[in-house]
Amino acid sequence: MYSKLITQTTLPWGATVLSAAFPVHGTVSFVGSIAGGSRMAGTEELAKIHAAMLAEGTAKRTKKDIQLFLDDIGASLSFGSSNDRLVFAGRVSEKNLHKLFAFVAEALLEPSFPARELTVLKQREQSNLALEAQDTRTQASIALSRALFSPEHPNYAHTTDESLAILSSITRKTLVAFHESILSRKTLIVSIAGDITLERAAKLVDQKFKKLPAREVTLPEFAPSEAAEAKREIVALPHKASIDYMTGIALGITSDHADYAALMLGMQVLGNPRGFTGRLMKTVREEEGLTYGVYASMPGISAKTDGYAMVWGTFAPALFPQGRAAIRREIEKIVDKGVTDAEVKKHRELYDAYTRVQLADSASLAQVGHNLAAQGRTAAYLDRFTKTVLSLDSKHIRAALKTYLKPELFSEAAAGPIEKNALAS
Amino acid sequence: MKTTPTLSKVRTVSGVTEYKLSNGLRVLYRREKAAPVVAVCVTFHVGSRNEAPGHTGATHILEHLLFKDSKKFNKKNKKAITDYLEWFGAKINASTWLDCTNYHELLPSEHAEAAIELEADRMRGSLFSDADLASEMTVVRNEYERSRNNPFELLEEEMWGAAFTEHPYRIPTIGLKEDIEGSTAKKLREFYDQYYWPNNATVAIYGDISAKDAEALVLKHFGPIPSSPEAIPEMTIVEPVQTESRAVSIAKPFGVSIVSLGYKIPEATHEDSPAVLALATILADGFSSRLQKKLVDTGLATDVSVSVPELRDPGFMTFTAQINEGVDLAKALTTMRKEILSVLKTPPDKQELARAVERILSHIAYDRDGVLTEVRAVSEAIAAGDWMLVYRAEEHIKAVRPSDILRVAKQYLVASGETSGILKNIA
Known part of the structure; x- marks a missing residue:
């Protein structure tokens, strides 16, 4: 029954497109991603800051321009990261989806990573980490993950102090290098639900994202962790x-x-x-x-x-x-x-x-x-x-x-x- | 003598059928097959507006107590209210505000009867006691403290308290501390017995259930409930027209400073309401809004927002800005006022209005994403006086013209109707 609800296709150049027809009065919700995330970045902090910086400016638009553009089309858009993906998600009217996807492609192809916005984002993340240092649940979670996994494993977490040190070492140059290493249309996934057909979804993804480079991206290997000793x-x-x-x-x-x-x-x-x-x-x-x-x-x-x-x-x-x-x-x-x-x-x-x-x-x-x-x-x-x-x-x-x-x-x-x-x- | 309950169709609008049950219960039904689920929402037409002096907070506490035992759903028979629906995978919640209280569930469609039966049972069969009240007071006190510890909520509540002198909207839904502490199960039972009746409620059933099945379940479970033996008390207080500006000032160590300006607005069903919403959006909603440009882009504030509540009686909209450290708060307030009133000299052109309308249309669509979201939006509209507001919102907002914006700005952005607020952070 679910296979009837969510349908998918693969474009000739590698992207996977999924669609779920759902009546939402002319709007759609979407979640897309390319391979990346903390496994590719080496640290969660770099992956997180890199993702957030994609909405801070492109070669063609300032942060303000981007905000006004999103306002104009009544859209929401966010960039984030997971263990192994750079993720973009949001919602918009179906008639404006092509404009929003054109912008997402622009953010992926021509991010400017403006230095001023990077400083602000790093300050905000420092404040978040200061709160995290006092959060008992987060601290227990970090401690348990370190007891169960080796530093190479995706489930291993840095201490808050380590995260702060990693954060301060992130520069515009680091972001540019990381971005170039992961940008590839071959790993693209776009899932859209709402008032849209699979055919239309696939056509839009093909039109807007085909120009991404066709780089091979391989996630680093790691050894599975087995129960060894109680810590x-x-x-x-x-x-x-x-x-x-x-x-x-x-x-x-x-x-x-x-x-x-x-x-x-x-x-x-x-x-x-x-x-x-x-x-x-x-x-x-x-x-x-x-x-x-x-x-x-x-x-x-x-x-x-x-x-x-x-x-x-x-x-x-x-x-x-x-x-x-x-x-x-x-x-x-x-x-x-x-x-x-x-x-x-x-x-x-x-x-x-x-x-x-x-x-x-x-x-x-x-x-x-x-x-x-x-x-x-x-x-x-x-x-x-x-x-x-x-x-x-x-x-x-x-x-x-x-x-x-x-x-x-x-x-x-x-x-x-x-x-x-x-x-x- | 017992009579057989009957259910009569009243009308069908935008795919929603309205019925009236013979005991006075209004029923709204919409078939939606997109997902194999059903949303059930019971809205009681009672909110904190109906609380008498000395009993503030009663509606909200009662909402909590309706999750305790009822006649058919209780711990003794191992069918406690929360457990019972959780075993069907249901999402369950409730909310209370100025004009209404609602209880809602989303669950797999074949279990729709479980939610309908439970809601019908607690409509008149709640068994809450003093012991239940005592155990729930920790949670209620915690909610009260959290609202007082939130600088934005505190300033907003104080401003409503100044803007309204007679109408119960002057008291926040959470209630006054002394009234909350003075609550007893007996007083709350009296409140329950006054307002929790089918002829003071609407049940919305949306989702993958046939009209025939929904009708049968409503008749079976809500049908036997009698109407209230006495008429439901009406709240008749009318707020006197405000004739001079008012001001609120708070100094507390909150870590943020805030300025806010509020203006009286008409009730949600008033013909001016769509234009008021568009005006508020132009002024303060989104990155392209006028206050964003004047206060945030110039470094005076970190954030601006606007609240335009849709209420049964004439209400109050507030523009709020979180002010940057070191900025003179009085000057920030003056700048905010000047920018708001500049709309009288420079009304929006078609493009600026179109941008605002686009944003509002997005919100309208997102309010109908899934049957649970939709029944909750409908419940808000019921509270405001007309469930069809949800389905007519798009048509209403598209009909707003730049001339309407100027007209409502002249009508409602008046000095004599203004209430200002300053919350100053102190070390």
């Missing part, structure tokens, strides 16, 4: 009111692996991050009253990148020892005893419902289409994967949980008003 990391922020705690394990598999669906559904049973339907919220929050929020997830995983399984919880300092023990208990329990048939049935249906509710507006449809193509998939994958999830039983899930979640190898990280030895036992 414990503390980030002391004594003046904060609460502790953010994360415990996780590297999985060593991508989302293309045969066990992924069962593991994903098992993690949903453990701590579905959407609301109160997971075990962790029922027990640690509702029954024991130890936290406001406690969830399980599998971050950093895609068709190309191996990710990790993680549980997060936030605790008042006095309740932290009990909260940590409760989380560890629930992980051990689900690995040891597995899940019930009733839980599997409910969570299978819930997964299916989420997918449908998620695809109920043009912006989400454009995003999902783009993400599928970025992972080398088509919408048929959504149909297949949903079918796989709906066929899972408690045995599949128990086997996957046992294989990948080894409680003794879970690393831990905590940030906030916490003693140095709080994770010792």
